[in-house]
Amino acid sequence: MFAAALLFFAGLSAGGSTPIPPSKDPWYAAPMRFESASPGDVFKVRRAPGNLTAMYNSSAVYNILFRTTDSLYQPSWAVTTLYLPPGDPSRPAPHSAAPFLTWLHPYDSNYIDASPSFLFHQPTVPFVQDLPAALARGWWVSVPDYEGPKASFTAGVTSGHAVLDSVRAVQAAGLGINKRNPAALWGYSGGGLAAEWAAELHAGYAPELNLAGVAIGSPVVNVSNVLYNVNRKPLAGLIPPSLLGLTSQYPDAEKYLVSRLKPETKAAFLAARTQSWTESIQAFSGQDIGAYFVGGLADVFAPEMRLVWGRETYMGHHGVPWMPVYVYQAVHDEIATIDYTAALVENFCRVGSNVVFQKNTAGGHLEELAAGAPGAVRWLTSIFDGTYEQKYLSIGCSIFET
Ligand SMILES: *[C@@H]1O[C@H](CO)[C@@H](O)[C@H](O)[C@H]1NC(C)=O
Numbered sequence: 001m002f003a004a005a006l007l008f009f010a011g012l013s014a015g016g017s018t019p020i021p022p023s024k025d026p027w028y029a030a031p032m033r034f035e036s037a038s039p040g041d042v043f044k045v046r047r048a049p050g051n052l053t054a055m056y057n058s059s060a061v062y063n064i065l066f067r068t069t070d071s072l073y074q075p076s077w078a079v080t081t082l083y084l085p086p087g088d089p090s091r092p093a094p095h096s097a098a099p100f101l102t103w104l105h106p107y108d109s110n111y112i113d114a115s116p117s118f119l120f121h122q123p124t125v126p127f128v129q130d131l132p133a134a135l136a137r138g139w140w141v142s143v144p145d146y147e148g149p150k151a152s153f154t155a156g157v158t159s160g161h162a163v164l165d166s167v168r169a170v171q172a173a174g175l176g177i178n179k180r181n182p183a184a185l186w187g188y189s190g191g192g193l194a195a196e197w198a199a200e201l202h203a204g205y206a207p208e209l210n211l212a213g214v215a216i217g218s219p220v221v222n223v224s225n226v227l228y229n230v231n232r233k234p235l236a237g238l239i240p241p242s243l244l245g246l247t248s249q250y251p252d253a254e255k256y257l258v259s260r261l262k263p264e265t266k267a268a269f270l271a272a273r274t275q276s277w278t279e280s281i282q283a284f285s286g287q288d289i290g291a292y293f294v295g296g297l298a299d300v301f302a303p304e305m306r307l308v309w310g311r312e313t314y315m316g317h318h319g320v321p322w323m324p325v326y327v328y329q330a331v332h333d334e335i336a337t338i339d340y341t342a343a344l345v346e347n348f349c350r351v352g353s354n355v356v357f358q359k360n361t362a363g364g365h366l367e368e369l370a371a372g373a374p375g376a377v378r379w380l381t382s383i384f385d386g387t388y389e390q391k392y393l394s395i396g397c398s399i400f401e402t
C-alpha cells in the first residue's frame, strides 16, 4: 500500500463536524506525489461529517479518498462514501461475507459540490431511495463521486475508472469489507452510465477485481442520442452540464465550446458549472440549448469536439463485461432510446457475455427508476447469495419483456 495511506489513517477524524463543500474542504485534495500510487490506493479515510447515519439509517459512514485514472489515462483521485448497514457491523465475524454494493447515484451535474459525498447532506436528494433500501437489506453500500474532481458528467472513461478504483479502495480501507465480500455494482440512468463503463473497462483496467455482477438501469449508451431527445423538453437542463462535463478534461475542446457561446447568454449557460441536477433542470427546462451557440447545435458536434464525443460517449467499444450483467429499461424510454441499449446487449451477447435484459412495456424513463428497482434488487440478491450462478450462468443471454 502507498506509504502516505498510513499517515492519513492515523488522522482518522471522529466525524460529527459540519460538512464543508468539496470545493472548499481541504480534505478533498490528493496528497503530494499521489501520481506514484497505484489505482485504488487509499489516501485518506474519515468518519463522514454531519448526520448521514441518521438520514440514511446506517451504523457508520466513512469518506475514502483514493487514487484513480482520468479519461486521458493520467493519475487522478476520487472520493467514495461507505455506508455501513444498521445494526452492529463492528463485530467482524457475522459480516465477513456481507454483500458489498457499489451504488451509482445519478447526480448528473458539472458541479463538484453536487457530488454525492456532499449532496447527501441536503434534506432532500432526488433519486436516492435505493440507498436506504439497500442498507435495510444489510448490504454495505459505497457511493462514489464517480465524475471525479472535475465533475466530468457523462465522461464514460473517468466514470468507469473511478467506480472500479472505488471498489479497490473500499476493499483496502480496513473498514470491514475485503475481497471475500461479494461485490456488485448498481446504477440507474446517469448511474447506469457509470455502471456500464465500469463493466466494459473492467477487464482492461481492473481484471484482478472480482465483481460478482453489475446491474445497469436505462444506460446512456449514446450521449448525443439523449441530447437530441431532451433538447427543448423538460430535461433540456441535462445538456449544459453534460457538454461542460465532457470537455472538462479536454482544454482545447472546452475553449472551443465556450468560444462558440453567444456573449449575451454565455453566463447563463456557464452557470451550469455551479448547479446541481435540480438547479440546472429548472434553469434550462424546455429550452433549445442550440440557441446558446453562434452556430446552433451543430457547434457542439464540430470537428473540434469529435475527439471528446468519440472517446467518452459511446458504450460498447472499450471492452466486454466478464461478469454477469442485468440490464433493464422501459421500451418507451423517451430520454435514452432503447434501441441503442438493445444493440449494446446484442453485441455483448454475440461475444459470449452473460446478460439478462429486462424490458418493460409500461412507463418511461423516470417511472422505470422505481418500476425496475425490485427486479434489479432480486437479481442482485441472487448474485450476492450465489443462486444466480446456478440458474443462469450457463444459459448466456436472456431477454425478457413484461
Ligand atoms: C439528523 O437526521 C435526523 C433524521 O433525518 C433528523 O431527525 C435530525 O434532526 C438531524 N439532526 C441534525 C443535527 O441535523
Ligand SMILES: *[C@@H]1O[C@H](CO)[C@@H](O)[C@H](O)[C@H]1NC(C)=O
Pocket: 057, 086, 087, 136
Ligand atoms: C433502522 O434500521 C433498523 C434495522 O433494520 C431498524 O430496526 C430501525 O427501525 C431503523 N430505524 C429507522 C429510523 O428507520
Ligand SMILES: *[C@@H]1O[C@H](CO)[C@@H](O)[C@H](O)[C@H]1NC(C)=O
Pocket: 222, 223, 224, 225, 228, 314
Ligand atoms: C448516436 O446517436 C446519434 C443521434 O441519435 C446518432 O446520429 C449516432 O449515429 C449514434 N452513434 C452511435 C455510435 O451509435
